[in-house]
Amino acid sequence: MKTVLNLCAVKISAMNSESGDFFTFLQSIFSTPNLGTVASEAKCKRFCNFYRALPDISTKAAFLSYLAQSHGINQDNVIQGAQTLAVSQERGEAFVLKAMERLRASMTPSYQSLLQQIGRIEGGVKFLVDLRSDILNCITSSTSELDSAHFQALNRLLQELLTLWFAVGFLELQRVTWTSPCDIVQKISDYEAVHPIRNWTDLKHRVGSYRRCYVFTHHSMPREPIVVLHTALTSEISSSIHSIIHNPRFRASSSDSPLTEAAPPHEPLEEENTSEITTAVFYSITSTQRGLKGVELGNYLIKRVVHELQTEFPHIASFSSLSPIPGFRDWLMNQINLQMHRARIGEEDSDQMLLTSAEMQTLENCRQNHHSSILEAFKHLVQSNQWLPRQEAVMAMKVPLLRLCARYLYLEKRRGFALNPVANFHLANGAVLWRINFLADTSIRGLNQSCGLMVNYRYYLDIAETNSQEYLLHQRISASNDVLDLIGSDTTTFKTVATPARQNSASSSPFRESGSE
The missing domain is CATH 3.40.630.150 (Malonyl-CoA decarboxylase, catalytic domain)
Structure with a gap:
């Protein structure tokens, strides 16, 4: 461990700022005793100013890596605490509890106290929010397994602190x-x-x-x-x-x-009816x-x-x-490419066809001579957005896009929950997957994100808590009959996902509604 830190100190010793190199600066920070509020605030401000002065994200990443390694958890203390706990059974429960507490304390990184103190100074919470943003960037870009582990530890600690400080x-x-x-x-x-x-x-x-x-x-x-x-x-x-x-x-x-x-001069707003x-x-x-x-x-x-x-x-x-559906078009393009690949190698499965026979028949009119298949024509329309100006193509695209989007939102999962992050958010809140809307956002952004589709997640206040619990505990998605009807046979074709019951008598009336109000 000491060898790693020494090598790290040598490696970054040339990276100086106005306050000196990382090693010298952090030594001065962590060796300063907390003798009072004024001294503690001064130390925290020095740390914040030093970090802000670092020139770029790569230098900040090196600094954070060194901070995590040199002032994180002392592994020797953890090992010693674990050994003490292991032999404490014979000395009674009180001794065991004390040993457990010492072990817990040894697993607290040294930088935790500093971060907590920073959160108490003026502007400190905002600094830590921005610091965690940098750490998330470091996690994304890190190519070192060791650095990534240290960044993850910093990230978890900051998330815990911010979750407490930003309680509702x-x-x-x-x-x-x-x-x-x-x-x-x-x-x-x-x-x-x-x-x-x-x-x-x-x-x-x-x-x-x-x-x-x-x-x-x-x-x-x-x-x-x-x-x-x-x-x-x-x-x-x-x-x-x-x-x-x-x-x-x-x-x-x-x-x-x-x-x-x-800003223009003030003009009166329309009175609401x-x-x-x-x-x-x-x-x-x-x-x-x-x-x-x-x-x-x-x-x-x-x-x-x-x-x-x-x-x-x-x-x-x-x-x-009225929510966007980020990722739908990317998912759809992946599904199209996968089926085209299977067709090329002779592994096409009729039960896993992306388009129904009726949809392919309708899309036949949109097929151009250079398209070797209807699926290739469908891919071209999705990829180019060239279906939108043509009324015939718009009508041909409506049914497959709505059906496949329903499948994406209702059936595609990640660890049991909805793959789409916006869907996961609203379903976890207790909303109902109520209606998928065609031509809902025909901006370039909307077309590139979700082929122009948007979705209504409806909040029925009397059953929202029940829906939330069903989703979070049992991964059951509450959906309207309109959405379930769009999926149709897909619910049986893809047997890995269970279809929730279309429950319940009077309170289930929202599941029987259709269209708009």
């Missing part, structure tokens, strides 16, 4: 409006990752009439939205993002200028801090927003998402 009781729910502070409104635009905001008009609509934008903030990160939820207030569950983003009720105004220009509002559609939820990955926040935000909306609109009846 410490978070504040805020509504963002057009009259909110400019820096907050600007951040709403900057952080929007699902449906990018184009100009001031677009931004004004996202936080204006018939819209609600809520954020979670943390007292240690003031004026910094941590999770952002955009909601449309409508009279029915939306089947297209264009009906929300490009709603005809919104007219062009002087705020059509780009976001790079100054509350009698038209019966439905809340969650159409974008964004976690703004990569360093909080794995810290559950979005599900609590949805629950809090539902409560807020029920208070503001007691007559509101329906809650649903």
